Amino acid sequence: MARIAIGGWQHETNTFATIKADYDAFEQADEWPPMREGESMLEAIEGVHLPINGAIEALTLDGHELLPLLWCSATPSAHVTQHAFEAISDRFITLLKSSMPFDAVYLDLHGAMVCEHLPDGEGEFLKRVRAVVGEDMPIFISLDLHANVTPLMVKEATLMDIFRTYPHIDMGETGSRVGKLLSEHLKQSSSLYKAYRQIDFLIPLNSGCSLIEPCQGIYQALPSFMFNQVVSLSFACGFHLSDIHDVGPAVVAYGYDENDVHQSLNQMVQLVTDSKRAFFEKIWPCEEGVQKAREIVNRKGSTVVLADTQDNPGGGGSGDTTGLLVALINQNVAAAVFGFLSNPDIVCAAMDVGVGGSFEALLGGKSGLKGQKPFRCVAEVEKITDGNLTATGPMYKGARMSLGPCALVNIQGVLVMISSKPVQTADQEMFRHMGIEPDEMDIIALKSSVHFRNDFTELASQILVVESPGAVFSDPTQLEYENIRPNLEILDIDE
DSSP: OOEEEEEEEEOBBOTTOSOOBOHHHHHSOSSSOOOEEHHHHHHHHTTSOOHHHHHHHHHHHTTOEEEEEEEEEOOSBSOBOHHHHHHHHHHHHHHHHHHOSOSEEEEEEOSBOOBSSOSOHHHHHHHHHHHHHOTTSOEEEEEOTTOOOOHHHHHHOSEEEEOOOSSOTTHHHHHHHHHHHHHHHHHOSSOOEEEEEEOSBOOOGGGGOTTSTTHHHHHHHGGGGOOTTEEEEEEEOOOTTOOSTTOSOEEEEEESOHHHHHHHHHHHHHHHHHTGGGOOOOOEEHHHHHHHHHHHHHHHOSOEEEEEGGGOGGGTOOSOOOHHHHHHHHTTOOSEEEEEEEOHHHHHHHHHHOTTOEEEEEESOOSOOTTOOOEEEEEEEEEEEOOEEEOOSTTTTTOEEEOOSEEEEEETTEEEEEESSOOOOOOHHHHHTTTOOGGGOSEEEESOSSTTHHHHTTTOSEEEEEEOSOSSOSOGGGSOOSSSOTTOBOOOTTO
C-alpha cells in the first residue's frame, strides 16, 4: 500500500475572451464544485463525474492511502489572474508539503490554463510541484482532450493521460485509467519512457467532436496503436482559443520499451496528420440556421437544436450575446426556448416584478465584446428558480450545479432562460428545473459548442451549429494570433 497525494485544478483559457478568472471564480460553485481542501474536498466532489473520482475509486480499490489536498475549477474564460494563480499555487504547495511523506502524486488538471503572467499555467504549476517532491517521485496526471500539451508539462510529469471523448463522457474513466497506471507503476522497478510530438496545424474546436469524423475514427483506432510495452497513448486536440506558443494538438506516449513508445507515437501522429483536411463542420449563418430549423420542424414535426457555439461559456464566452435570440424573434418562431443567457440584473428585475409581471429589459450585451449592445424588449416573467439542480446527462451526471438565481421570461413568444452566471447549457435537467420539458419544444437554442451533444443528440431530429457573435470563434482564421509558433498551420474551414 502506498500513500498518494491527490488534488485538481481546472481552467480552460480563451485568451480572446473579455472576462478573466479571478480567485473568487475558483471559490464559487458553478457547473462543478467550489474550491475545497482535505476531507471537505472529498465531500464536495463525491458522486460528480470528474476524473479525480475515477482515480480515487481505482486507487482505493488497490488499497492505497489517499491524501486529499485541494480541488478547484472555474468556468472557462479569459486569463487566470496573477493573484489567483499565485494564491492557489501557494496553497497547493503548502498542503503538499504538510502531507509528506508520500509515495506518489495524482493530479486532475485541464491542460489549457493561461495566466496574466504565465503562458503555460499547468507547466509552471507542475514545475513547482516537482521542486517539492523531487525528480524520482511519480506524478501522474489526467488531462482534458482540449489540453495544449507543452514541453514543460511533459518534462515535469511522469505520465499524462487524456480524455478520448468530446463531449467528455469519459472523464471518470480517464481518471480511473490513470489511477490504475499509477498503481502498476509503483510495482515496477524500471522507468517509463516518454515520447511527445506537437501536430503542425490547429484543429477548430467544433471539429474535435468524437461523435463525428475524423475524431470518431481517430479515437476508435487509438487503442490499436498501443504496442507491446506501451501503457498510455493520448491524442489531445488542443484548444485553438489560447494564443500561446504551444497551442494546438499533440500526441504523447508512455511505456517500458523505448522502441514501442516511439512506434506508437509515430503511427498516431501519422493518422492525425493524414486526417488534416477532414477537420471541418458546417457552421450556419445565424438567420439561415433559424430558417433551416423552421423548415425542418414544419416538415418533420420534430425538435431541432441550434448551437450558439461562439458564445459558449464552456469555451470562454460571456454567455450574454443575443444574436441568435434576435434571429428567433425576427422570424416569429413559436415553441422555441433559448438559454442560458447570463444577465444577473435581468434576473433581479424579474424577481422584483414577480411571476406574471412584465418589464422593459435591456437584455445581454454587457460583457464588453466588440460590437455588442443590449437588446431592448419587453419580458414577461414565467418562472423564478434558485438555480440549484443536479445534472442527469452522461457528461455532467451527479454535478450539483449552482447557476445562481434564474428567471424564465417570454419575449414575443420565445422562452428565454436567464442565469446569474455564465453557464454552458449542456444538460437537459437545466431546462427541466426551469419547468421546460425539452422534447416538447420545436426549437432548442442553447449556448454550447459540442458538450450539449452528450444529452441532446437522441432528442434532436437535427443539430445545426450557428455562427452568432461571441468570443469562442469557431474559425481560427478569424483570430489575430500574436504568440503561436511560426510553423503552425491555421486551417481554413471554408476550403
